[in-house]
Amino acid sequence: MIRRFASNKGAVIGVLILLIVIGLALSADLLFPRGPWAMVQRPFLVPFTMDGFPLGTDTLGRDVAAGLVHGARVSLLVGLVSTIVALAIGVPLGAVAGFYGGWADEGAMRFTEFFQTIPNFALAIVLVAILEPTLTSITLAIAIVSWPPVARLVRAEVMAVKSREYVDAARLAGLSNIRILTGEVLPNTVSPIIVMASLMVATAILLESSLSFLGLGDPNAMSWGYMIGAARTVIRSAWWLSFFPGVAILVTVLALNLIGEGLNDALNPHLSRKGTA
Amino acid sequence: MAVLAPILGRLVKALITLLAIAVLNFFLIHAAPGDPAVVLAGEAGAADEQMIAQLRERFGLDQPFHVQLGSYVWNIVRLDFGYSFRQGAPVLDLILERLPATLILTLTAFVISLTLGIALGVAASARVGKASDSVLTTLALLFYATPLYWAALMAVLVFSVELGWLPGFGYETVGAGYSGLARIWDVIKHLILPASTLGLFFMAVYMRMTRASMLEVAQMDFVKTARAKGLSGPVIRRRHILRNAILPVVTLAGLQAGQLVGGAVLTETVFAWPGIGRLMFESLAARDYNTILGVFLVSAAMVIVFNILTDLVYRLVDPRIGARA
Numbered sequence: 001m002i003r004r005f006a007s008n009k010g011a012v013i014g015v016l017i018l019l020i021v022i023g024l025a026l027s028a029d030l031l032f033p034r035g036p037w038a039m040v041q042r043p044f045l046v047p048f049t050m051d052g053f054p055l056g057t058d059t060l061g062r063d064v065a066a067g068l069v070h071g072a073r074v075s076l077l078v079g080l081v082s083t084i085v086a087l088a089i090g091v092p093l094g095a096v097a098g099f100y101g102g103w104a105d106e107g108a109m110r111f112t113e114f115f116q117t118i119p120n121f122a123l124a125i126v127l128v129a130i131l132e133p134t135l136t137s138i139t140l141a142i143a144i145v146s147w148p149p150v151a152r153l154v155r156a157e158v159m160a161v162k163s164r165e166y167v168d169a170a171r172l173a174g175l176s177n178i179r180i181l182t183g184e185v186l187p188n189t190v191s192p193i194i195v196m197a198s199l200m201v202a203t204a205i206l207l208e209s210s211l212s213f214l215g216l217g218d219p220n221a222m223s224w225g226y227m228i229g230a231a232r233t234v235i236r237s238a239w240w241l242s243f244f245p246g247v248a249i250l251v252t253v254l255a256l257n258l259i260g261e262g263l264n265d266a267l268n269p270h271l272s273r274k275g276t277a
Numbered sequence: 278m279a280v281l282a283p284i285l286g287r288l289v290k291a292l293i294t295l296l297a298i299a300v301l302n303f304f305l306i307h308a309a310p311g312d313p314a315v316v317l318a319g320e321a322g323a324a325d326e327q328m329i330a331q332l333r334e335r336f337g338l339d340q341p342f343h344v345q346l347g348s349y350v351w352n353i354v355r356l357d358f359g360y361s362f363r364q365g366a367p368v369l370d371l372i373l374e375r376l377p378a379t380l381i382l383t384l385t386a387f388v389i390s391l392t393l394g395i396a397l398g399v400a401a402s403a404r405v406g407k408a409s410d411s412v413l414t415t416l417a418l419l420f421y422a423t424p425l426y427w428a429a430l431m432a433v434l435v436f437s438v439e440l441g442w443l444p445g446f447g448y449e450t451v452g453a454g455y456s457g458l459a460r461i462w463d464v465i466k467h468l469i470l471p472a473s474t475l476g477l478f479f480m481a482v483y484m485r486m487t488r489a490s491m492l493e494v495a496q497m498d499f500v501k502t503a504r505a506k507g508l509s510g511p512v513i514r515r516r517h518i519l520r521n522a523i524l525p526v527v528t529l530a531g532l533q534a535g536q537l538v539g540g541a542v543l544t545e546t547v548f549a550w551p552g553i554g555r556l557m558f559e560s561l562a563a564r565d566y567n568t569i570l571g572v573f574l575v576s577a578a579m580v581i582v583f584n585i586l587t588d589l590v591y592r593l594v595d596p597r598i599g600a601r602a
Contacts, residue, residue, distance in 0.1 A: 114294060114297055117577065117580060117581065118577050118580075119538050119576050120536060121536065121539030121540065122538065122539045122557075122572070123573070125573075126305060126569060129569055130308060130309045206422075209424055210424060210426060213424075213546075214543070215562060216561065225424075228424075228426065232547065235430055235433060235434055235438070236434075242434075245427075246424060246427035246430070249427065250419070250422050250423050251422075253424075254418065254419065254422035
């Protein structure tokens, strides 16, 4: 499986990029000990003109490179944690719906459908605006708009697996429903969930950056979306302020998508025709 | 009637969904930190004691919880979305005034992304494995990872600031006094950048899907039959493969049309496009919760209308669906 993943050129590039981003995020305090908010030079310093400030400075004279490296922390953290929370909502809901069927299925799916009808991004905006923008509320809002596809996927997988012979065998052996579900059924649905999760981290990073762009970021945390949002009005005079953070988002999200596709091809080889699209 | 009956069912379901969103809105107001009356008044600075007392009375905030919920939902049913103290107008008026601009923008973006996405997907699948296929799929991968608002800003930078080809701001040239065709042309010129950047992400989605779907259908037996009959490649692709491959793409497009409405908040913010997305952005800064929740409800309604419309188109394109339902 690992060999199949490693033979996918895109996936390997994705892993390399992600490792670099993670490395930068972890060493942010070493690289830029003054933090992202410190005013270190004159404002509107053009990139590549002064040693030590390769990406220039922003409207207040803050180092753009420092912002990028510190912002990586927020993007990765929110992307990862919100995906975990979304899985924590979607997996049990989909599992119960698929395993028990009947009214549990009906109720859970109605609930899921309701959340799928609501425009994702608009709901996320409303949630963060009303709960006040903090890292917690942003993460929670992204999780709340991201779990429905997980629930649907898990439900479909559980339904496919639960009528297999080994599940019948477990039932005959006298295992309880819960033991069968958690011990026999769910472990066999893990690979599509992993693929979906890697793509969800990418979407979550895009969502977080979009919220911060609209001014709904945590005011105490430097983030890529915030940098672009703050530079929006000076785009005509200072292109680099929006350009570099955007590239950072693009490259990170691209890396995660490549990894997700690589995982898909490696874990579900019979589906690889679809996956390479 | 055979076509209308399921649509009627969907309309009932749509109304229930909207009511549920109204209930959700009510709980959100109460989830906000602080006094709900202050939340409704917004931090406009105008919220004096007397006004808050009036609001408390008007929304029955001194009444039991279920009575409050009932009167809130009833107000929404009567299309009373409350009053925006910040803008000094009823929320419904504000939304109705801005809705046409958003409809034009999202519909144009939808049409652009769907037609271009399907066309490029078909083109890529016809040249699968060749260089042009790789170029197209790589581009799709890039667009798929590009933040929408950043694509919009970069488009302004290149096409408006640097090249000066297209306006990057607003809905029409202010003070130009165009009328008739000249005015329509002016609006179209203002529409090109916002609509294409809003559609970019979705174009990538539809292109990837079309390509995958085309390749999958091409493996099926009836395509081999067509080939055995001696039909030419392009005819098979157009008449046999595309017709079958396009269905899942249209379904997905219908479901995702809703995301366009959300994306419009970002695009309209960048381009100062006077739609409900821009209204939402302005309300965020003003903490005008009544307006935010109103826009939220209306955008959910737009999504539902979009979905019903695609469903209808779908039934017309593929009569088998109506027969099965």
